[in-house]
Amino acid sequence: MPLVQPRHQRWRLVLAHAFLLLLCAAVLLPFLVVLSVSLRPGNFAATGSLWPAEISFEHWRYVLGLPVPGPDGTPVMPDLPVLRWLWNSVKVALASALVTLLLSTTAAYALARMRFAGKRQMLTALMLMQMFPAVLALVALYAIFDRLGAAFPAIGLNTHAALVLAYSGGIAAHVWTIKGYYEILPAEIEEAARVDGASGWQAFRLVLLPMAVPILVVVFLLAFIGAVIEYPVASVLLTQQDQLTLAVGSKLFVQEHNFRWGDFAAAALLSGAPITAVFLLAQRWMLSGLAAGGVKG
Amino acid sequence: MGPSRAGHGPARLVALLLALASLAAVVQVHRSGQTLLAVMLLVVTAAAGYTYGSTRTQALRYLFPGVAAALVFVVFPMLTTIGIGFTNASSSNLLDHARARQVLLEESTIRPGSARPFVLHREGGSLRVWLPPTDGRPGLLSEPWQGLPTAPQVLHEVATPAGQPLDLRDTVAQLDALRLLALQAPGGERLALLSLREMAEPQPLFAAGADGGLTHQLSGTTYRRDDAAGFYTSEAGDRLTPGYRVGVGLAHYERLFTDERFREPFLGVFVWTVVFAAASVALAAGLGLVLAVLLNWEPLQGKGAYRLVLFLPYAVPGFISILVFKGLFNQNLGEVNLVLDGLFGIRPAWFSDPTLARAMLLVVNVWLGFPYMMVLCSGLIKSIPADLYEASAVAGAGAWTNFRAITMPLILKPLTPLLISAFAFNFNNFVLVSLLTGGRPDQPDASTPVGTTDILVSYTWRIAFQDSGAQFGLASAISTVIFLLVAAVTLLQMRATRLADEAGPRR
Numbered sequence: 001m002p003l004v005q006p007r008h009q010r011w012r013l014v015l016a017h018a019f020l021l022l023l024c025a026a027v028l029l030p031f032l033v034v035l036s037v038s039l040r041p042g043n044f045a046a047t048g049s050l051w052p053a054e055i056s057f058e059h060w061r062y063v064l065g066l067p068v069p070g071p072d073g074t075p076v077m078p079d080l081p082v083l084r085w086l087w088n089s090v091k092v093a094l095a096s097a098l099v100t101l102l103l104s105t106t107a108a109y110a111l112a113r114m115r116f117a118g119k120r121q122m123l124t125a126l127m128l129m130q131m132f133p134a135v136l137a138l139v140a141l142y143a144i145f146d147r148l149g150a151a152f153p154a155i156g157l158n159t160h161a162a163l164v165l166a167y168s169g170g171i172a173a174h175v176w177t178i179k180g181y182y183e184i185l186p187a188e189i190e191e192a193a194r195v196d197g198a199s200g201w202q203a204f205r206l207v208l209l210p211m212a213v214p215i216l217v218v219v220f221l222l223a224f225i226g227a228v229i230e231y232p233v234a235s236v237l238l239t240q241q242d243q244l245t246l247a248v249g250s251k252l253f254v255q256e257h258n259f260r261w262g263d264f265a266a267a268a269l270l271s272g273a274p275i276t277a278v279f280l281l282a283q284r285w286m287l288s289g290l291a292a293g294g295v296k297g
Numbered sequence: 298m299g300p301s302r303a304g305h306g307p308a309r310l311v312a313l314l315l316a317l318a319s320l321a322a323v324v325q326v327h328r329s330g331q332t333l334l335a336v337m338l339l340v341v342t343a344a345a346g347y348t349y350g351s352t353r354t355q356a357l358r359y360l361f362p363g364v365a366a367a368l369v370f371v372v373f374p375m376l377t378t379i380g381i382g383f384t385n386a387s388s389s390n391l392l393d394h395a396r397a398r399q400v401l402l403e404e405s406t407i408r409p410g411s412a413r414p415f416v417l418h419r420e421g422g423s424l425r426v427w428l429p430p431t432d433g434r435p436g437l438l439s440e441p442w443q444g445l446p447t448a449p450q451v452l453h454e455v456a457t458p459a460g461q462p463l464d465l466r467d468t469v470a471q472l473d474a475l476r477l478l479a480l481q482a483p484g485g486e487r488l489a490l491l492s493l494r495e496m497a498e499p500q501p502l503f504a505a506g507a508d509g510g511l512t513h514q515l516s517g518t519t520y521r522r523d524d525a526a527g528f529y530t531s532e533a534g535d536r537l538t539p540g541y542r543v544g545v546g547l548a549h550y551e552r553l554f555t556d557e558r559f560r561e562p563f564l565g566v567f568v569w570t571v572v573f574a575a576a577s578v579a580l581a582a583g584l585g586l587v588l589a590v591l592l593n594w595e596p597l598q599g600k601g602a603y604r605l606v607l608f609l610p611y612a613v614p615g616f617i618s619i620l621v622f623k624g625l626f627n628q629n630l631g632e633v634n635l636v637l638d639g640l641f642g643i644r645p646a647w648f649s650d651p652t653l654a655r656a657m658l659l660v661v662n663v664w665l666g667f668p669y670m671m672v673l674c675s676g677l678i679k680s681i682p683a684d685l686y687e688a689s690a691v692a693g694a695g696a697w698t699n700f701r702a703i704t705m706p707l708i709l710k711p712l713t714p715l716l717i718s719a720f721a722f723n724f725n726n727f728v729l730v731s732l733l734t735g736g737r738p739d740q741p742d743a744s745t746p747v748g749t750t751d752i753l754v755s756y757t758w759r760i761a762f763q764d765s766g767a768q769f770g771l772a773s774a775i776s777t778v779i780f781l782l783v784a785a786v787t788l789l790q791m792r793a794t795r796l797a798d799e800a801g802p803r804r
Contacts, residue, residue: 009596012696016591017599023588024606026664030621031609033632037624099366107363116356122364129371131718131787135727135754136776139761139769140377141370143386144334151329152322169370171363200355229614231728236762247616251732254623256648261624272617279612 038265059266082267084242085249089271092160092234092245093227096167100223101216104171108178109204113187126172134170135232141166142236158240166233170226174219181215182208214285221282228275246271316346330396337373341365375780382774383544388767390527390540397541401511401529404502409515411498412491417468417475420460424471426450426480427458428488428496439480449479449487468493511537549774562740562747563775569655570752574723577662578716584663585670590700592671593678611668619732622661649738651749658750662729666719673715677708711797717790721783730755745771753779 041056062068063082070076110116111123134141142157145166149156155165189211190203198206209216231247238244250271253264319342327335348354348361392400413434418425423441430436437452438459463471472493480488480496491497503511503520510521511529520529520537527543528536552559588607592600610618625631626647634644647657685703694702730736736748736755746763747756753775761772 013596013598016594016597020588020591020603020607024603027606027609030618030625031613033625034621103363103366106359110356110359114356114359119356122360126367128787129367131721131783131790132371132375132780133722133725133727134371134374135725135758136779136783137371137374137378138758139381139773139776140374142761143381143769144374144377147329147331147334148326151326151331151334166370168366169374171366175363204359225614229616231616231732232758235731247614250616250620254620254627259624259627259630261627261630264620264624268617268621272613275614276609276612279614280608283612 034265034268037262038269040262043260043262059262060270062263063266063270078263080249080252080263081242082246082249082270085244085246086271088160088243089228089245089247092163092167093224095160095164096227097220097223099164099168100171100174101220103168104174104178104219105209105212105216106204107171108175108182109208111175112179112182113190113204113208126175129172133232134166138232138236141233145237158238158243160243162237163234163245166237167227167230174223177219177222178212178215181212185211218282218286221278225275225279225282312349316342319345330393337369341369378773378776379780380773381769382549382777383546384542384770385527385540385545385548386542386769386773387771389538390542392539392541394522394541394543397539398511400539401503401537402501402505405499406502406515407491408498408500411486411488412495413497414494415496416458417463417471418458418460419463419467424474425458425460426452426478426496427462428452429458437480437482442474445474446478449481451481452483452488454483465493545770549771550778552771553774553778559745562745565740565749566747566751566753566756569750570724573655573658573662573752574720574726576659577666577723577726578719580659580663581666582670582674582712582716582719584667585672586674588667588671589674589678590704592675607671608668610665611672615665615728616732618665619661619729622657622664623733626657648734651738654734654738654750658730658733661733662723662726665729666723670719673712674708677711678704681707714790714794714797717786717793721786721790724752724783724786725754725779726752727754727758731758 036052038059039055039057040052041054041058058068062078065078065081065083067075067077111119145155145157145162148162149159153159155161185208190207193203193207194200228245229247230245234245235248238248241249246267250264250267252258253260253267319338323335323338323342326338344365345361348357413428413431416427416429418427420441423443425441426439428437435454436456436458438455439450439452441460442450468475475490478490482488486498488496489499500514502514504514506512506519508521510519512519518531518533518535520531520535523530524543526536526540527545528538528540530536553563554560591597592604625633628634628644628646628648631647633647637643637645645653647653681704685707686699689699689703730750730752734748734750736751736759738750739746739748745760745768748759751759757772757775757779760768760775
């Protein structure tokens with residue numbers, strides 16, 4: 001580092017801290033407000049203070065599906081099934097992450113270890129596919145699943161299977177990630193296994209895969225989160241209220257004419273906190289040496 | 298069954314069963330009228346058969362599942378989108394011609410003067426319908442039935458009914474049975490339920506003519522197939538709904554680029570999309586870069602804590618943060634206006650003033666996007682050799698000179714492709730616009746509803762799935778235009794990546 005005069009430096013440090021603290025406040029305040037709102041009674045009590053004057057758990061009861069006091073004091077069952085949506089999201093995301101993992105581990109193996117005609121083109125095609133988001137093909141996806149549903153109602157519109165299928169196309173980024181990791185693993189061990197008589201499938205399944213477990217966990221988590229937070233495709237394919245995922249259902253809380261700030265705040269914390277934790281975990285593993293030089297693109 | 302050799306007996310059996318199941322699925326899809334989809338499935342099945350049947354397909358065995366999924370759920374939808382863009386598909390023209398014609402021919406009406414009152418009678422455990430004599434027509438009594446009637450009930454001429462008449466409430470309780478009921482009169486005509494008190498003789502609304510035209514049975518008007526419009530149309534120009542899907546060639550594209558009333562709002566949306574994407578990237582990257590420089594500054598304490606907090610917006614699910622901001626910015630109840638009201642006595646209308654709505658969109662997007670840029674820039678700055686700074690310190694350069702002469706030039710090249718892909722991402726940032734403003738406030742005078750904060754993808758979504766009659770054809774045409782734009786940006790990005798790889802400091 002350059003030699004800086006201490007007098008200048010002290011002022012600069014103070015300024016830097018002030019700037020950073022201001023930004024941290026801008027980042028944290030929305031979440032603190034949400035926490036406060038979720039504990040306040042009523043759905044539109046903007047009291048002006050961050051600290052709620054009166055603590056009420058009505059919004060938390062609401063999102064947990066417990067009866068809440070209605071306008072006339074009698075208990076009312078919540079009309080928006082938050083826990084159901086959370087379960088839908090988890091279900092779709094688990095299935096989708098599994099499918100993603102199954103499809104991308106084998107594909108990445110071929111791309112990392114095998115030599116075949118058209119490999120370069122296939123890698124380029126994978127990269128290109130990432131650039132075209134599904135949001136551009138929403139009309140077509142809707143039409144395709146509408147028609148598929150005419151033949152097989154189990155994978156038509158308003159089914160979770162349709163969503164999992166639609167997500168299974170988006171494996172390009174994951175293939176790149178896994179391929180990068182395979183490439184930093186030594187190929188010699190598999191070659192030795194082949195010399196000892198293992199088939200290609202056995203070398204992959206019994207030798208390479210066990211070594212690649214860390215990246216498979218990370219990709220599983222990333223695919224899981226990707227499916228949980230996906231909004232456009234889910235919003236088009238799912239319309240029945242009890243089939244919605246959390247990402248689609250949440251917006252029903254903050255509509256122009258039906259603004260339920262408190263209920264939404266509780267729902268956001270309930271669902272946002274675990275997803276954020278999982279994401280931070282996956283990121284941490286990803287950064288901490290796991291991907292040292294492996295992940296690019 | 299995984300990429301093992303299909304040599305063993307059980308594996309072969311499973312493969313055979315899978316192939317049979319796929320073929321059955323293909324037949325099923327074809328029977329439901331989806332020829333294109335059936336062909337697609339057949340091709341995939343055949344490719345799977347070849348891949349796992351042949352012994353010469355080593356790599357393909359591992360690639361096939363992933364490639365097939367990508368082809369079916371990414372490439373096929375893209376091609377379908379382009380295809381739909383050349384048709385008139387919309388809520389009124391959703392079916393193909395055969396199905397639409399079938400729907401029209403199944404429409405029925407009441408033969409004029411055939412309606413007559415009825416009374417439901419109960420006799421023991423069974424029900425009968427009694428049609429009292431009216432206008433010189435004799436009284437008719439049906440055979441008794443139990444539960445839900447399965448076959449048409451024959452009517453007999455009688456003078457007096459049998460059994461106990463039911464009142465309206467008990468009749469309503471039998472509505473399921475009455476809906477299914479068909480009555481066969483002695484003269485051969487069929488009667489069916491018209492209302493809770495009347496039975497009538499249904500007849501098809503349209504009769505098919507020898508030339509394929511449809512004649513309305515009540516007015517006598519003939520509607521002829523008009524393949525240019527996709528409707529059955531009368532001489533006077535009246536159309537029958539539903540219409541059917543037909544190709545319209547480049548009509549949507551002509552509308553996009555030449556129709557005055559359409560071009561202007563479309564261009565407005567396009568310009569805002571570019572401004573929004575460029576401004577989002579520039580602001581987020583600027584802030585991220587400043588933070589990266591600060592957080593790589595050795596004398597600064599507490600870097601770890603700052604990094605963790607400032608990374609949060611990237612880690613929290615986007616749909617949650619965006620909806621949180623939607624609440625915070627609410628004009629009357631939101632906390633942002635509460636603070637502004639307290640400090641300056643103003644309550645800006647964030648969601649109904651176009652300029653404010655755009656500003657809000659940018660503020661939220663920068664909040665969402667700067668952590669990613671911070672992490673990227675941080676990584677790039679770390680890869681700059683430290684001896685460069687030591688040399689510049691020896692030469693007596695200050696922090697600003699260091700940044701301008703060393704940091705900036707060295708990270709700009711590798712950063713460029715990443716900035717371009719961030720631009721492409723924000724160009725299609727549907728989630729933000731859709732969840733925060735939904736494109737509103739709307740432009741006051743547009744033929745198709747269009748918002749002042751709409752970007753191209755959210756505009757397309759509105760055309761297809763919101764107001765304005767589900768114009769799938771038009772929406773797909775716009776999607777195709779966006780495809781081309783994104784492809785252009787992608788080419789640019791790949792060029793920049795190549796340049797960065799040739800000159801970049803990394804590896």
